[in-house]
Amino acid sequence: MKTLRIHPKQAIIDVRGLIFIYLMLCVSTIVFSRFFFVNTLQDRDGPATLYGFIFFIIPAVLLVFWVIAMLGLVRDLISRRTGSRFQLRLLGYFSLIVLFAAAPATIITAQGVIEFVRFWRTIDINTAMDFAQELAMNAYSLELEKFETLTKEPIFYQKISGVAEGHVFPEGVIGVQDFALQSNEIWESQSFWGEPVQKLPVPPSLQEGFASREMPRDMDVVRYVMYPAKKALRVVSFNLGAGFDRSLTMIENEKLRFDMINSLQIKIKPLLVLYYGVFFFPSLLMTLIIAISFTHRITQPILELTEATRQVAAGDFKVHIITRRHDELGLLIRSFNTMVQDLESFKTSLLKAEKISAWQSMAEQLAHEIKNPLTPIKLSAERVLRRWRNSPERIGEILETSMLAIIQETDNLSTLLTEFRTLSRPLEPSQSWTKLGELTEEIIAPYSSSHPKVRFNAAYVDRDVSVKIERHRLTQVLTNLIINGIDAMNGTGTIEIRTDIVKKRESQYCRLSIRDTGKGIAEQEKSQIFTPYFTTKASGTGLGLPIVERIVQDHGGTIWFNSAEAVGTTFFIDLPVDVPDKTQEKGEL
Numbered sequence: 114m115k116t117l118r119i120h121p122k123q124a125i126i127d128v129r130g131l132i133f134i135y136l137m138l139c140v141s142t143i144v145f146s147r148f149f150f151v152n153t154l155q156d157r158d159g160p161a162t163l164y165g166f167i168f169f170i171i172p173a174v175l176l177v178f179w180v181i182a183m184l185g186l187v188r189d190l191i192s193r194r195t196g197s198r199f200q201l202r203l204l205g206y207f208s209l210i211v212l213f214a215a216a217p218a219t220i221i222t223a224q225g226v227i228e229f230v231r232f233w234r235t236i237d238i239n240t241a242m243d244f245a246q247e248l249a250m251n252a253y254s255l256e257l258e259k260f261e262t263l264t265k266e267p268i269f270y271q272k273i274s275g276v277a278e279g280h281v282f283p284e285g286v287i288g289v290q291d292f293a294l295q296s297n298e299i300w301e302s303q304s305f306w307g308e309p310v311q312k313l314p315v316p317p318s319l320q321e322g323f324a325s326r327e328m329p330r331d332m333d334v335v336r337y338v339m340y341p342a343k344k345a346l347r348v349v350s351f352n353l354g355a356g357f358d359r360s361l362t363m364i365e366n367e368k369l370r371f372d373m374i375n376s377l378q379i380k381i382k383p384l385l386v387l388y389y390g391v392f393f394f395p396s397l398l399m400t401l402i403i404a405i406s407f408t409h410r411i412t413q414p415i416l417e418l419t420e421a422t423r424q425v426a427a428g429d430f431k432v433h434i435i436t437r438r439h440d441e442l443g444l445l446i447r448s449f450n451t452m453v454q455d456l457e458s459f460k461t462s463l464l465k466a467e468k469i470s471a472w473q474s475m476a477e478q479l480a481h482e483i484k485n486p487l488t489p490i491k492l493s494a495e496r497v498l499r500r501w502r503n504s505p506e507r508i509g510e511i512l513e514t515s516m517l518a519i520i521q522e523t524d525n526l527s528t529l530l531t532e533f534r535t536l537s538r539p540l541e542p543s544q545s546w547t548k549l550g551e552l553t554e555e556i557i558a559p560y561s562s563s564h565p566k567v568r569f570n571a572a573y574v575d576r577d578v579s580v581k582i583e584r585h586r587l588t589q590v591l592t593n594l595i596i597n598g599i600d601a602m603n604g605t606g607t608i609e610i611r612t613d614i615v616k617k618r619e620s621q622y623c624r625l626s627i628r629d630t631g632k633g634i635a636e637q638e639k640s641q642i643f644t645p646y647f648t649t650k651a652s653g654t655g656l657g658l659p660i661v662e663r664i665v666q667d668h669g670g671t672i673w674f675n676s677a678e679a680v681g682t683t684f685f686i687d688l689p690v691d692v693p694d695k696t697q698e699k700g701e702l
Contacts, residue, residue: 550576601631
């Protein structure tokens, strides 16, 4: 049993490896997409260089894998590798499914982004934020004016001075601190009334009026500096309200963020393309690469079956395909192996039965054909013996005719046995080449003289063509066919011989045709023309055409015929040919 295993092309990576890469791609997409959006929204630009390299190296590598896989498929298509067209068709189906699945999501996402940007542009956030910031600054200015007006009222000094006696601070005041100028020109704190957190180690400013605010010391507080006396400095702390500075900072930050978002409007389409190129395109490529691998795995058993079927068709029934699949394709392969085994057994039995039947039939025919000449031999011998006994002096009258009859019938027996031996004995294929032109003329010459009413036309025989067959075997073939043609025309008509060059399965053959204008072959006799001992001639042995068929087939050729009653018969013979460079092909099968 011959095991058939088609060795597929080694892929760069198998399906399991592709699935693993696909899962890693999904994980990396989830992880790095966050950095992609954070960098884009916070830095007002695309991803950082490192992230950009990581983002784009994945689709680049996958694109290389895809190109290699497609080049392999294209190479198989060009070389007409078995299964490549089916694989291309499957890949087309998979690709259409992927595109049909991805197209709606892509279109909806793109349309959603476009509508979102369009709606975004209708919202005037900048004006609102500018107005809010302006309101906050106006509120701040009003508070300062109110505090400054309060400090200029005469009663303000009395209220501040009365804090020590337990009076309540004026509205908005949360701390009062007095400083005195020392001899070393340093201001030193003398007294403090109010919230302890508002106490300062040094004056915030030496200029009378509102001091510049310093964060985080002056969070939600504004300081006012005054000089109640010479070498005396007083700092009054006013409350701006809880969360004033935080709200102001938030407004400024949000305004900056909205400015940044507005700046991204012109980049939204490039960012969308970048997003699909970084995250969607690799997934699409990965899916297509996996589809190519799956189609290869699917077509591989079909390729093995095709090759095995071709070998079985060529007559090799010892083919066995090894498979580890447990699906329907595996079942099909196992069924094929069982079928081939059954065919081999059936072929062996059939050949044995046919061989026995053929030999039985040939033995019966041979016995019949041998018996026919034995009768005249016996009669001739009995005639001579009778004359010898009855009238020995007159034996000379019949001796010559009787002996000639015996010799003729003996020659017929010898011819019959020779032809039977030729038919039954295997022929060694010829390794020599014979030129058709010269041999055809030599064979035709004696028949042209002996049959003057037969016209021989060999003008279409290429003299430079040589066929791979021994000269005497080809002579035997042509002689049999020419004699049959002459007999079919009753010695009157035309026999045309011609050659053509044809192509069969990348090999060249010489097509030799012998056409006669005889009575043709009856329809009921066509199926028995090459059957041994079948003949329509009274003096025929029925072995001529079977021997011709045997010679042609043993030399790698084929023979067949076309015939029509009352029109004629044409025998065609295809033999391996040696064609010179100048010879042009005239046909292709």
